[in-house]
Amino acid sequence: MVIYIILFGYLGLSLLLSRLNIRSKIEDSAQYYLTNRSLKGITLFFTLVATNFSAFFFIGFAGESYRVGYIYYTMMAFGTSFAAISFYLIGSPAWRLSKDKGYITPAEMLGDQMNSTALTRLTALLMIIFMVPFVAIQIIGAGLIVSGLTQGAIPYIWGSALLMVFILVYIWRSGMYSVARLDVTNGILLMTLIILAFVFVSRSLGGISEINEQLMEQSAALFSPQGSNSTYSPSLWLSYMVLWLTCLPMFPQIFLRFLMAKKESNFRYTSFLYTIVPPLLFIFPVALGVMGHLSFPDLQGKAADQIIPRLLTMHLPGGFGAVILTGALAAFVSTTDSTLLALSSLIARDLYKPIFKPQLDEKGTLTVGRISILILCLISLVIAFFQPASIFQIAAMTFSGLSIFFPVFLAVLRFNYRKPISAILAMILGEVVLILFATIFSGACDTLNILPVVPGVLATILILWLGHFFEKNKD
Amino acid sequence: MRKSIIWLLIFSLILILAVLALFYSGPSKSSLFGLPNWLIYFFGVEVLFCVFYFLFTKSYWTTEE
Numbered sequence: 001m002v003i004y005i006i007l008f009g010y011l012g013l014s015l016l017l018s019r020l021n022i023r024s025k026i027e028d029s030a031q032y033y034l035t036n037r038s039l040k041g042i043t044l045f046f047t048l049v050a051t052n053f054s055a056f057f058f059i060g061f062a063g064e065s066y067r068v069g070y071i072y073y074t075m076m077a078f079g080t081s082f083a084a085i086s087f088y089l090i091g092s093p094a095w096r097l098s099k100d101k102g103y104i105t106p107a108e109m110l111g112d113q114m115n116s117t118a119l120t121r122l123t124a125l126l127m128i129i130f131m132v133p134f135v136a137i138q139i140i141g142a143g144l145i146v147s148g149l150t151q152g153a154i155p156y157i158w159g160s161a162l163l164m165v166f167i168l169v170y171i172w173r174s175g176m177y178s179v180a181r182l183d184v185t186n187g188i189l190l191m192t193l194i195i196l197a198f199v200f201v202s203r204s205l206g207g208i209s210e211i212n213e214q215l216m217e218q219s220a221a222l223f224s225p226q227g228s229n230s231t232y233s234p235s236l237w238l239s240y241m242v243l244w245l246t247c248l249p250m251f252p253q254i255f256l257r258f259l260m261a262k263k264e265s266n267f268r269y270t271s272f273l274y275t276i277v278p279p280l281l282f283i284f285p286v287a288l289g290v291m292g293h294l295s296f297p298d299l300q301g302k303a304a305d306q307i308i309p310r311l312l313t314m315h316l317p318g319g320f321g322a323v324i325l326t327g328a329l330a331a332f333v334s335t336t337d338s339t340l341l342a343l344s345s346l347i348a349r350d351l352y353k354p355i356f357k358p359q360l361d362e363k364g365t366l367t368v369g370r371i372s373i374l375i376l377c378l379i380s381l382v383i384a385f386f387q388p389a390s391i392f393q394i395a396a397m398t399f400s401g402l403s404i405f406f407p408v409f410l411a412v413l414r415f416n417y418r419k420p421i422s423a424i425l426a427m428i429l430g431e432v433v434l435i436l437f438a439t440i441f442s443g444a445c446d447t448l449n450i451l452p453v454v455p456g457v458l459a460t461i462l463i464l465w466l467g468h469f470f471e472k473n474k475d
Numbered sequence: 476m477r478k479s480i481i482w483l484l485i486f487s488l489i490l491i492l493a494v495l496a497l498f499y500s501g502p503s504k505s506s507l508f509g510l511p512n513w514l515i516y517f518f519g520v521e522v523l524f525c526v527f528y529f530l531f532t533k534s535y536w537t538t539e540e
Contacts, residue, residue, distance in 0.1 A: 070510070070511060073517075074497075078517070078520070078521060081521065081524060081525070081528075082486075082524065084528060085528075088532075088536055092536065208508045210509070211509070212508060212510060213509045223511040225497050225498070225511070232497065233497075234494050234497045234498070238494060241490065263538070268536050271532065272528060272532050275528045276525055279518065279525070
């Protein structure tokens, strides 16, 4: 009973908060998708953090740390922090252009700057292809959390559906206004609850110093600077830095955050605050994963991803463990709602309107956007229901696939690159190289101990550079 | 241009300092929360990055309003 009160209490309070003092009349896309570029201070900071930290932060970090040890902290904390440099490289010029020319989506910005509708459509299409599995995976995770919380009383697929309906209700009318409002609450929740989880579990196990000393004796590999079984070599670690730096700004939901700032200075200070959060916060889920070896020493494979729920069940009273797991729900909700909005903007503005109804007005475009959110939810639910094996493979490629856009955006936004054919070729061939190195040439990456994103991004840069010899700048 | 190169070098240097943690081969045990020494070194590099990123936003990143 307590668990239901916590779960539905969270959902009900969130709905209430999302409606308070919210603009009731949304007239155009800038309002619906970008809060009319009005965000600043705490709201801008929390919407960036909450959107970026998905349910993976709450559940997956601990699972991976359980497998490889404290090295995982260095990779995730430094990588996420270091990626703030891309906020300057991409975010700053994107904000200026969006303000001057009214761009809403990354695809329309890129295509319009190059005067190429083909480029707009290709970018939108690729982003959607990479992001839909990402949304589906989030929904699968959320369904598992709800099912776990209620000990199976709410089956997994109904848990997924419940959360989808919940998100639909609050984003349907007010879009990003409601999302940004809730991101503040969800951001505070996910940060506070992961810290509380750490404090209670570590106290229950005898304190962090004692836990680490005991584990150092039992499983010294967890304390190795390259991880257990030397999982992370320096070259692989550096590959991850390339991945985070290049993929983070290319997530369409993160890109929208760049455009939502009221002033560029608001965005600049937010980017600095953003660098501080990962080193301070990521140590908690990582330490929980490592200390999980004391209570559950023999988890194998995917079972390790359940280490936080298992620790909470073992060391905390049931109701309190459930309160803490709402942090995972908060992380899921704050990422999924923004992703759905970003994808709907790509579908409505970059694909549907220019291809099927060029004369469609702002109101009609918003309606298409809302309907596409509904369709995206249904598609994601169907994927979550069937869980085809390929969805996990494609979702694993989401981050790398988005990284391929980075050199193209950088060339356009920072180096005045205006060669659309070369840009299109660079994107397509970059993705092809990425897929080749992730599949049939994966042995090469294994030998060099790098991620496939490295050859993919290098191929993209090479083709952009070759464009200088074969294509003139298009004015 | 000169300033850009200086900042590029600073951030590259911090990245190198970070990856050096992976080459640590000294004693593992430290007195701070029982965490390994190389992780304490790594916290230091993180702080260094945050400080230099702050300076970067103050001195190099000029904004339009």
